Amino acid sequence: MTSPWSILLLSLAVEALLFARPGLSGGPAVQLFGDLALQSALLAGAPLLWMRFLARARLGDYGLHLRRIRRWRNECLLLALPLIVLALLLTRVPAMHAAYPRFEPARVQPWLLVPSTAAFAIYGLSWELFFRGWILFGLRPRWGVWANVIQAVPCALLHLGKPSLEWAIAFPVALGLGALAIRWGTLVPGFLLHMGVALAINLGCVFWPLAS
Secondary structure (H helix, E strand, O other): OOOHHHHHHHHHHHHHHHHHOOOOOOOHHHHHHHHHHHHHHHHHHHHHHHHHHHHOOOHHHHOOOOOOHHHHHHHHHHHHHHHHHHHHHHOOOHHHHHHOOOOHHHHOOHHHHHHHHHHHHHHHHHHHHHHHHHHHHHHHHHHOOHHHHHHHHHHHHOOOOOOHHHHHHHHHHHHHHHHHHHHHOOOHHHHHHHHHHHHHHHHHHHHOOOOO
C-alpha cells in the first residue's frame, strides 16, 4: 500500500485539472460527449495508472468488483425505491427541471436519452472509481473513517455550478455513498444507485412537465 499523502496530492491535481478543463466548441453533442470523455479519462486514468504502476494493486482492492453480491443486493434494492421516488419529486423543483437532462436535445427527441445515459454511465463509473474507490479505499487503511470525509469534500466541490438544491445535498450524499461502499466492500451498488437516481431525474424532466 502506497502513501496516503501521495493519493491525496494526486487526487487534488486531478481535481484542479477538472476545474481548469477547457470548454469545447461545437454542437450540443460534441460539447456534452466530448466533455464527459475528457472527465472520464481524468477520473479513471489517475486511479488506473496508480494501481497498475505504483501500487501494483487490483481493481478489487479499491472496491471495483462484484464479489459477495448477495450481501448487498437486497439492501440496494430497498434503498433504490425511496431514492427513485425522491428523485422524481426533485424534478418538480423548477431549477432542477430546467437543468436536466444535460443533453438538451433529449427534451425534443427522448430516444437521445439512450446514448446520453450510456455516456453518463461510463462517466459515473469513472466518478465512483475515483472518489468511492481510489480515494476512499486507498486512504481508509491508514486514516479510517476520515477517508470517507476526505473523498466527500472534493466530490461535493465538483457540484459547484449545479442547481442550488443539488449542491446543498452533494456532501451528505457523497458521505452516504462512501458509507455504503465501506459497508458492502464495493463501489458497484453505490454506482447503480447513483445512476438510478440520475436516470429517474432525466426521465422525470422529459416526460413529466411542470404544471403551468
